[in-house]
Amino acid sequence: MNDPGPDVDDVAEARDVTDELARELDRAHVFHSWSAQAQTSSLVIASGRGCRVWDHAGVEYLDFSSQLVNVNIGHQHPAVVSAIREQAELLTTVAPATVNLARGEAAKRIVARAPEGFRRVFFTNGGADANENAIRLARLTTGRDKILSTYRSYHGNTGAAIVSTGDWRRVPNEFARGHVHFFGPYLYRSEFWARSAEEECERALQHLRRVIESEGPQTIAAVLLETVPGTAGVLVPPPGYLARVRELCDRHGILLILDEVMAGFGRTGRWFAFDGYEVRPDLITFAKGVNSGYVPAGGVIIDEPIAAGFDERVFPGGLTYSGHPLAMASIVATLDAMASEGVVEHARAIGETAIGPGLAELADRHELIGEVRGEGVFWAMELVADRETREPLPAAAMGELKAALLARGLLPFIQDNRIHVVPPCVVTADEVAEAMAIYDEVLSAVGGAS
Incomplete structure (x- = not known):
């Protein structure tokens, strides 16, 4: 008889178990930077390629954080x-x-x-x-x-x-x-x-x-x-x-x-x-x-x-x-x-033709965005509770935005009242469009579109 190979459900279950093992070991033994240790992230990253990462179970994220704004050439080049x-x-x-x-x-x-x-x-x-x-x-x-x-x-x-x-x-x-x-x-x-x-x-x-x-x-x-x-x-x-x-x-x-x-x-x-x-x-x-x-x-x-x-x-x-x-x-x-591969030139072009215009369009649609600024693949949306007073969007709302972005498969870089838009330099126009659609949906859910 031919060996049918591992059952798909069994493989998925094994991967879920691997993610949970990673979390257990992390909670038990890892001391995290800039964190209260009882409140660290449970997000598991097992591997990646280009502008995407995923956990052991195969749950995928579009990485618009470049981790800590460092994976310029993309994952696993x-x-x-x-x-x-x-x-x-x-x-x-x-x-x-x-x-x-x-x-x-x-x-x-x-x-x-x-x-x-x-x-x-x-x-x-x-x-x-x-x-x-x-x-x-x-x-x-x-x-x-x-x-x-x-x-x-x-x-x-x-x-x-x-x-x-x-x-x-x-x-x-x-x-x-x-x-x-x-x-x-x-x-x-x-x-x-x-x-x-x-x-x-x-x-x-x-x-x-x-x-x-x-x-x-x-x-x-x-x-x-x-x-x-x-x-x-x-x-x-x-x-x-x-x-x-x-x-x-x-x-x-x-x-x-x-x-x-x-x-x-x-x-x-x-x-x-x-x-x-x-x-x-x-x-x-x-x-x-x-x-x-x-x-x-x-x-x-x-x-x-x-x-x-x-x-x-x-x-x-x-x-x-x-x-x-x-x-x-x-x-x-x-x-x-x-x-x-012309990566630096690509970063400049994608900023000028895709990221900058995409963020400007979001700013036109969403009152939450007080200012957009940046160049290349180095951008920030500064979020405000009120455009007139420029009062920063509260931490609770920023936490809600972060959770909503992750739930939709986008790995964000959140700092204070800002979403930093910082994908790898190799990001494509299609990936930028995908991210902009996710930002748009989440900003609409949290603050409504104008």
Whole structure:
């Protein structure tokens, strides 16, 4: 007799059991970040491909979060998976002090995308320690202590990085010294009573100018900015702002660190977000999109005059897994695939032709949407209870929206009163249309269409 194979119902039941086992193990043993441990998510993700993920039972979600806005090239890109596998068969790990071809190839590809004069990369395990080491480099180079950063920012969860962060996560973690915060531009909720992008830019610059003067320019090592603040709301800077921050820094011998951890490597439709703002930093931090998070990796791209300062002087920093071979192989494969497949150009085009227009249409239909902003595959819908007062939509309603989106098969990125629309750079026009239909249905259910 021919073997009929496993019963379909038995397979489905086994997959359901696997999902439940994953939840049981998670509840029993995993301590989650940024969470009250009794209230963590029960969403199981077993695998994925492109812009979709699914659990063991096969329940599928369209990933418009890119997990933590890092899966730029999409899930399970075959060239990247293959490169990791091949490197694992060759050499799985190596000490950072040694020379390794994969590390050199990764650094070569990264600096090829940076401005002229950047030739060196210090590799880290992620974005937080990239910012940590950029701050260290700035302090050692200038001999100064203070770091200026904005209140609306997130730079990571290590000592100096979390204190550079401006949002609520800084407050229980303020153990590092020498950090000063200021307000960056955000016209929709202007701190400066501005009515136009030009006014917001000018007044935000004046505010920063006065903070620098009041703190003492001779005490400030660096200004640290996300080129486009991400978690804080996809706050696209007004024209001229970043270039004039650069001028302020130059006037006082202050270094400029641009945090490209979330915004870099295709997210804005450019290799680096700052390529669109006529500004050249001194130090560039990166992670996330450089290899879509397939293996933890980040780093600092260092301007040559700063790097040269450590030719004979010891740099007092390092990580056991700096330039880990598996991470480096994944970077090489990711950047090569993004270049050969036109991923960055696609991200720009899909933002201009599908995501931007789709969100604008939603804003016309739904009073809940106070503002839409973004570029490339980096967008946010800011939701309000009242368009006139701009009162943020309450947390309970945002929770209802999140549950409704998940129930309809869309994995969202929800932050405060915003839905961040941040799919992988490889998202198709059909997938954008699918997501827009789900957003439309859910916004109608919660707030009604106008």
